[in-house]
Amino acid sequence: MKYIENIIKNLRKKIKLYEYFYNVLNVSLVSDYEYDILLKKLLKLEKKFSEYDSDISPTKQIGNNFSEEFKLRNHILPMLSLESVYKISNFYNFYNFIKKKINNDNLKFCCELKIDGVALNVLYKDKLLVHALTRGNGYSGENVTSNISVIKNLPKKLLGKNVPKVLEVRGEVFILKSDFLNLNKNLHNNFKKSFSNTRNIVSGILRRKKKSYIFNEKLFFIVYGVGFVHPNNYFKSHYFMLNKLRSFGFNISKYNNFCKKKCNVISFFKRSLLMKNKIDFDIDGIVIKLDSINLQKKIGYTNKFPKWAIAIKFNTKNILTKILNINFKVGRTGIITPVAKLFPINFSGVIVKNVSLYNKDNIKKLKINIGSYVLVKRSGNVIPKIVKVIYNKNCKNLKKIFFPKICPCCKSNLVLNKNKKLYVCMNGVFCNSQKKKLILHFFSKNGFNVIGIGPKTIEMLINKKMINTPLDMFKLSKKKLFSIKHFKKKTFVNIFNKLKKIKNIYFYNFLYALGIPEIGISVSKNISKKFNSIEEFLCCIRNNNFNKIVNIGIVISKNIYNFFIINNNVKYVLELSKTIKIIF
Numbered sequence: 001m002k003y004i005e006n007i008i009k010n011l012r013k014k015i016k017l018y019e020y021f022y023n024v025l026n027v028s029l030v031s032d033y034e035y036d037i038l039l040k041k042l043l044k045l046e047k048k049f050s051e052y053d054s055d056i057s058p059t060k061q062i063g064n065n066f067s068e069e070f071k072l073r074n075h076i077l078p079m080l081s082l083e084s085v086y087k088i089s090n091f092y093n094f095y096n097f098i099k100k101k102i103n104n105d106n107l108k109f110c111c112e113l114k115i116d117g118v119a120l121n122v123l124y125k126d127k128l129l130v131h132a133l134t135r136g137n138g139y140s141g142e143n144v145t146s147n148i149s150v151i152k153n154l155p156k157k158l159l160g161k162n163v164p165k166v167l168e169v170r171g172e173v174f175i176l177k178s179d180f181l182n183l184n185k186n187l188h189n190n191f192k193k194s195f196s197n198t199r200n201i202v203s204g205i206l207r208r209k210k211k212s213y214i215f216n217e218k219l220f221f222i223v224y225g226v227g228f229v230h231p232n233n234y235f236k237s238h239y240f241m242l243n244k245l246r247s248f249g250f251n252i253s254k255y256n257n258f259c260k261k262k263c264n265v266i267s268f269f270k271r272s273l274l275m276k277n278k279i280d281f282d283i284d285g286i287v288i289k290l291d292s293i294n295l296q297k298k299i300g301y302t303n304k305f306p307k308w309a310i311a312i313k314f315n316t317k318n319i320l321t322k323i324l325n326i327n328f329k330v331g332r333t334g335i336i337t338p339v340a341k342l343f344p345i346n347f348s349g350v351i352v353k354n355v356s357l358y359n360k361d362n363i364k365k366l367k368i369n370i371g372s373y374v375l376v377k378r379s380g381n382v383i384p385k386i387v388k389v390i391y392n393k394n395c396k397n398l399k400k401i402f403f404p405k406i407c408p409c410c411k412s413n414l415v416l417n418k419n420k421k422l423y424v425c426m427n428g429v430f431c432n433s434q435k436k437k438l439i440l441h442f443f444s445k446n447g448f449n450v451i452g453i454g455p456k457t458i459e460m461l462i463n464k465k466m467i468n469t470p471l472d473m474f475k476l477s478k479k480k481l482f483s484i485k486h487f488k489k490k491t492f493v494n495i496f497n498k499l500k501k502i503k504n505i506y507f508y509n510f511l512y513a514l515g516i517p518e519i520g521i522s523v524s525k526n527i528s529k530k531f532n533s534i535e536e537f538l539c540c541i542r543n544n545n546f547n548k549i550v551n552i553g554i555v556i557s558k559n560i561y562n563f564f565i566i567n568n569n570v571k572y573v574l575e576l577s578k579t580i581k582i583i584f
């Protein structure tokens with residue numbers, strides 16, 4: 001029997017050593033799988049030979065009740081949120097509010113990065129982890145204790161002497177940006193749906209019902225505060241509390257900053273903004289906390305957030321990524337636009353894979369190459385754009401971007417436009433790419449407004465040589481359409497019926513639908529007010545009176561003039577006007 005006792009003792013020793021390295025030193029000596037096998041072996045032996053069972057066995061000490069369900073548990077103290085503002089100047093209001101409240105101008109702050117992850121509340125009693133709860137509704141959260149092994153640096157047992165008897169530790173669980181990109185790349189390569197942001201992955205992994213070895217050890221935990229502490233007056237300063245927590249075995253952010261002056265806070269914000277794209281985890285702002293815990297208690301709380309802390313959020317997002325390739329797109333009006341294919345990046349849930357480089361001068365000005373690392377900016381819902389190329393040691397094998405001399409679609413020679421910034425394909429509707437976009441534009445909402453005529457349908461009809469102009473769409477017969485193999489009959493019947501229903505159209509929608517450069521719907525409306533028939537409109541252009549009658553800019557009137565001096569265009573417009581009545 002001594003033999004069994006020794007096996008059990010050795011197993012415990014081994015497991016404890018692995019745990020120490022894993023939980024405290026962040027080093028995995030064995031894989032999760034091997035660790036689990038050892039633990040199960042120990043459990044089995046302890047069950048079988050209960051005389052050797054012990055309360056200090058690792059099978060008892062780690063929240064080892066791997067429950068399948070994530071039951072709600074109460075936080076001892078509620079997990080509050082933070083008041084968020086978007087301008088650093090708001091810090092002065094916050095400062096003055098505290099100064100007035102405590103009648104003291106000698107305020108010290110602990111400034112931290114606001115990590116964009118999932119909040120976790122971990123309870124320790126007598127140094128041992130009791131449970132780990134998500135924030136939930138602030139008062140109770142999901143008990144995810146059974147899943148904490150996926151977090152690389154969450155101690156299950158605290159280190160050091162004089163550790164508070166009861167301690168609720170709060171922090172953020174997150175995943176590295178580089179891991180996120182790799183995971184999504186793998187999912188994409190295996191034709192699986194990728195995650196839209198790092199937070200989704202984290203909460204997905206934390207709430208995983210089945211044990212899995214995928215994505216394990218990808219989660220990190222950084223501590224930013226405490227909840228309930230017994231004894232109550234254990235900590236005096238927030239900044240020093242974080243350092244103390246580090247000595248207990250937690251990871252704290254190396255960017256935490258003790259600020260004795262207002263100007264230190266401002267420069268921390270500025271530094272963080274610059275740092276944001278260099279560090280390998282997502283941050284969405286900074287958190288400024290009054291340092292003295294005694295004063296924190298004096299200032300107090302609303303029922304939503306502490307009045308002694310504030311989050312200053314970054315309102316623009318710059319994300320670092322890499323240019324994988326360049327495509328040249330032919331626009332509706334023949335302008336060739338270079339579009340960079342990016343390593344996908346995530347702006348608060350919006351995945352950006354492509355970004356326009358506008359023109360050759362922009363590429364030159366920013367010194368963009370294929371393979372360059374670039375900062376992409378997106379403020380609110382504005383279209384993302386490249387703001388800067390970042391040089392780093394990975395910038396090898398850069399490939400220069402060469403603008404094509406011929407149209408990537410119809411292969412006709414490109415010409416530089418007047419201001420020599422843009423390359424243009426002059427092949428008009430004879431270029432399939434322009435044709436496709438013109439037809440799409442024609443049936444778009446402000447034009448003929450036919451829902452259901454999408455790029456794929458148009459491309460197919462063009463490829464089958466069934467249409468060349470939007471007018472041809474009205475001439476399509478059911479018989480012709482149904483002769484196409486592999487088509488969805490219902491889609492075509494729908495489109496066919498919709499086209500048949502169009503009997504008339506307002507002139508401004510008609511003019512817009514023609515797709516003349518710079519003629520948007522409001523310009524179109526302005527022009528349409530001056531005319532009573534299509535003949536009157538054409539006559540005015542022919543007599544070169546357009547500028548006198550319609551008060552619009554030279555560029556726009558020139559574009560109109562250039563369109564209508566082409567005989568084929570006039571013929572096309574007149575034929576259209578016979579097919580569909582234009583209302584003036």
Ligand code: IVH
Nearest residue numbers: 080081082112113114115119172224287306
């Ligand atoms: S302090 C009572 N500090 O931001 C104080 N929160 O919008 C509450 N967060 O739910 C939190 N980094 O999950 C604090 N350095 C930091 C933080 C941080 C990220 C998260 C936290 C909280 C949310 C509030």
